[in-house]
Amino acid sequence: MIITPTYTQGFDTNFGAEADAAKAAWAAAAELFTNHFSDNIHINITVDALPGTTILGKSFPGALSISYADLFARVRDNARTRNDQIAIGPGGSMTVADPTNGAGTWFLMRAQAKALGVIPDDMSDDGGTTFGAGHPYTFSGAIMPGTFDFRGVAAHEISEVMGRIGLSGGDNSFSLIDNFSYTGPGTKGLRGGAGNSFSIDNGTTLLLSFNDSVDFGGDTRDWAGVTVDSFNAAASRGVVLPVSTVDFQVLDVIGYGGDGPVGSVAETVGHITFLRAHDLGTGYGKAPNFLDCEVIVLLAEEPLRSFGFKLRADAERPARWEMFELLRSAFAADSPVRLDYVKTGPGAGEIIRTAHG
DSSP states (O other): OEEEEEEOHHHHHHHGGGHHHHHHHHHHHHHHHHHHOOOSOEEEEEEEEESSSSOSEEEEEOEEEEOHHHHHHHHHHTOOSHHHHHHHSTTOSSOSSOTTTTOSEEEEEHHHHHHTTSSOOOSSOOEEEEEETTSOEEOSSSOOTTOEEHHHHHHHHHHHHTTOOOOTTGGGEEEGGGGGEEEETTEEOOSOSTTOEEOSSTTSSOOEEBOOHHHHOSOTTSBOOSSOOTTBSSOOSSSOOOOOHHHHHHHHHTTOOSSOOTTOEEEEEEOEEEEEEOOTTOOBSOTTSOBOOSEEEEETTEEEEEEEEOOOSSTTHHHHHHHHHHHHHHHHHTOOEEEEEEEEETTEEEEEEEEEO
16 A cells, blocks of 8 residues: 655645644654555545644545445455454444445545455545644654644544545435444444444444534544544544554455555465365356465355465476375364465465465
8 A cells, every 4th residue: 555645835835844844744644554554556645734723634535436235245355354354244234235225325435445446546636634734733753742643633634535434424425434333233323423333243342432423523433532542533632642453443344454465475374164176277256356276275264265276287286286285184184274375366365385384
């Protein structure tokens, strides 16, 4: 993932002598996400500033509409983390049926649509962030009393361009994050208001409370502020505004992943639940996770991913036969195996090495 800012003249003018420090802090905020997620996309953001203190930070994400059926399919096909597995599995928050019963219009933010493969990656503008330059900020080092942590404020706005922003029924429109709002087990809270919390397991576990935008204003999918957090509806002065584990969890289930782009090498360890060898050219799975392989492996610990390798009459066949025999013995003994693989799709990998786990 590459996040590229384009700073406006207004940013330089309004931050004045602090413009370079503000740019460095914005870049540090973006790096929090590029270090955590490795989706093979570019996110391009216009960065502006206004004089005074009318706003602290605002975001302007680009958006596009999508049918709920397509939205579900994209989330399902791009599931690659444990959070994703919970969200789309039995008892997960991402249900096959449209929770609006077809009455709502669903939207993705443009950057998010790239991550989910709805639109191709490009260098077009994906949205903007704007800051009030009149506020007192700390741009680096220890946070000074009475100032805002600019990196934390910037991370808040960048994450909204990435899709962490609720539409929550305005003009009968909804965004993907709205689907993860619950008031209790099995009860979605698609709209704003009191009692809504973030959940990936159909409301069984309420992880953090969303902002009550009806009574207090602000964005529906900011946090209510139970803990100090970059994603809170109101920023605190004099403290670091961290991007928390739950913050990353939100971005994970709304489209982003952390296990490397297609073509990267990864490893996993698990117990084999399915081992198949079949005829040349038969293959396994469907695009974008089709495996042009003759040996297929499924692991209990990776229920949403399939692995395989070719078993063809070429120079590599002896080594592959050894891999196959190792897998057969591990399957029979129900012992763990370690797989090194090249990612060929969001939920598929071609095995290049095997070992006993």
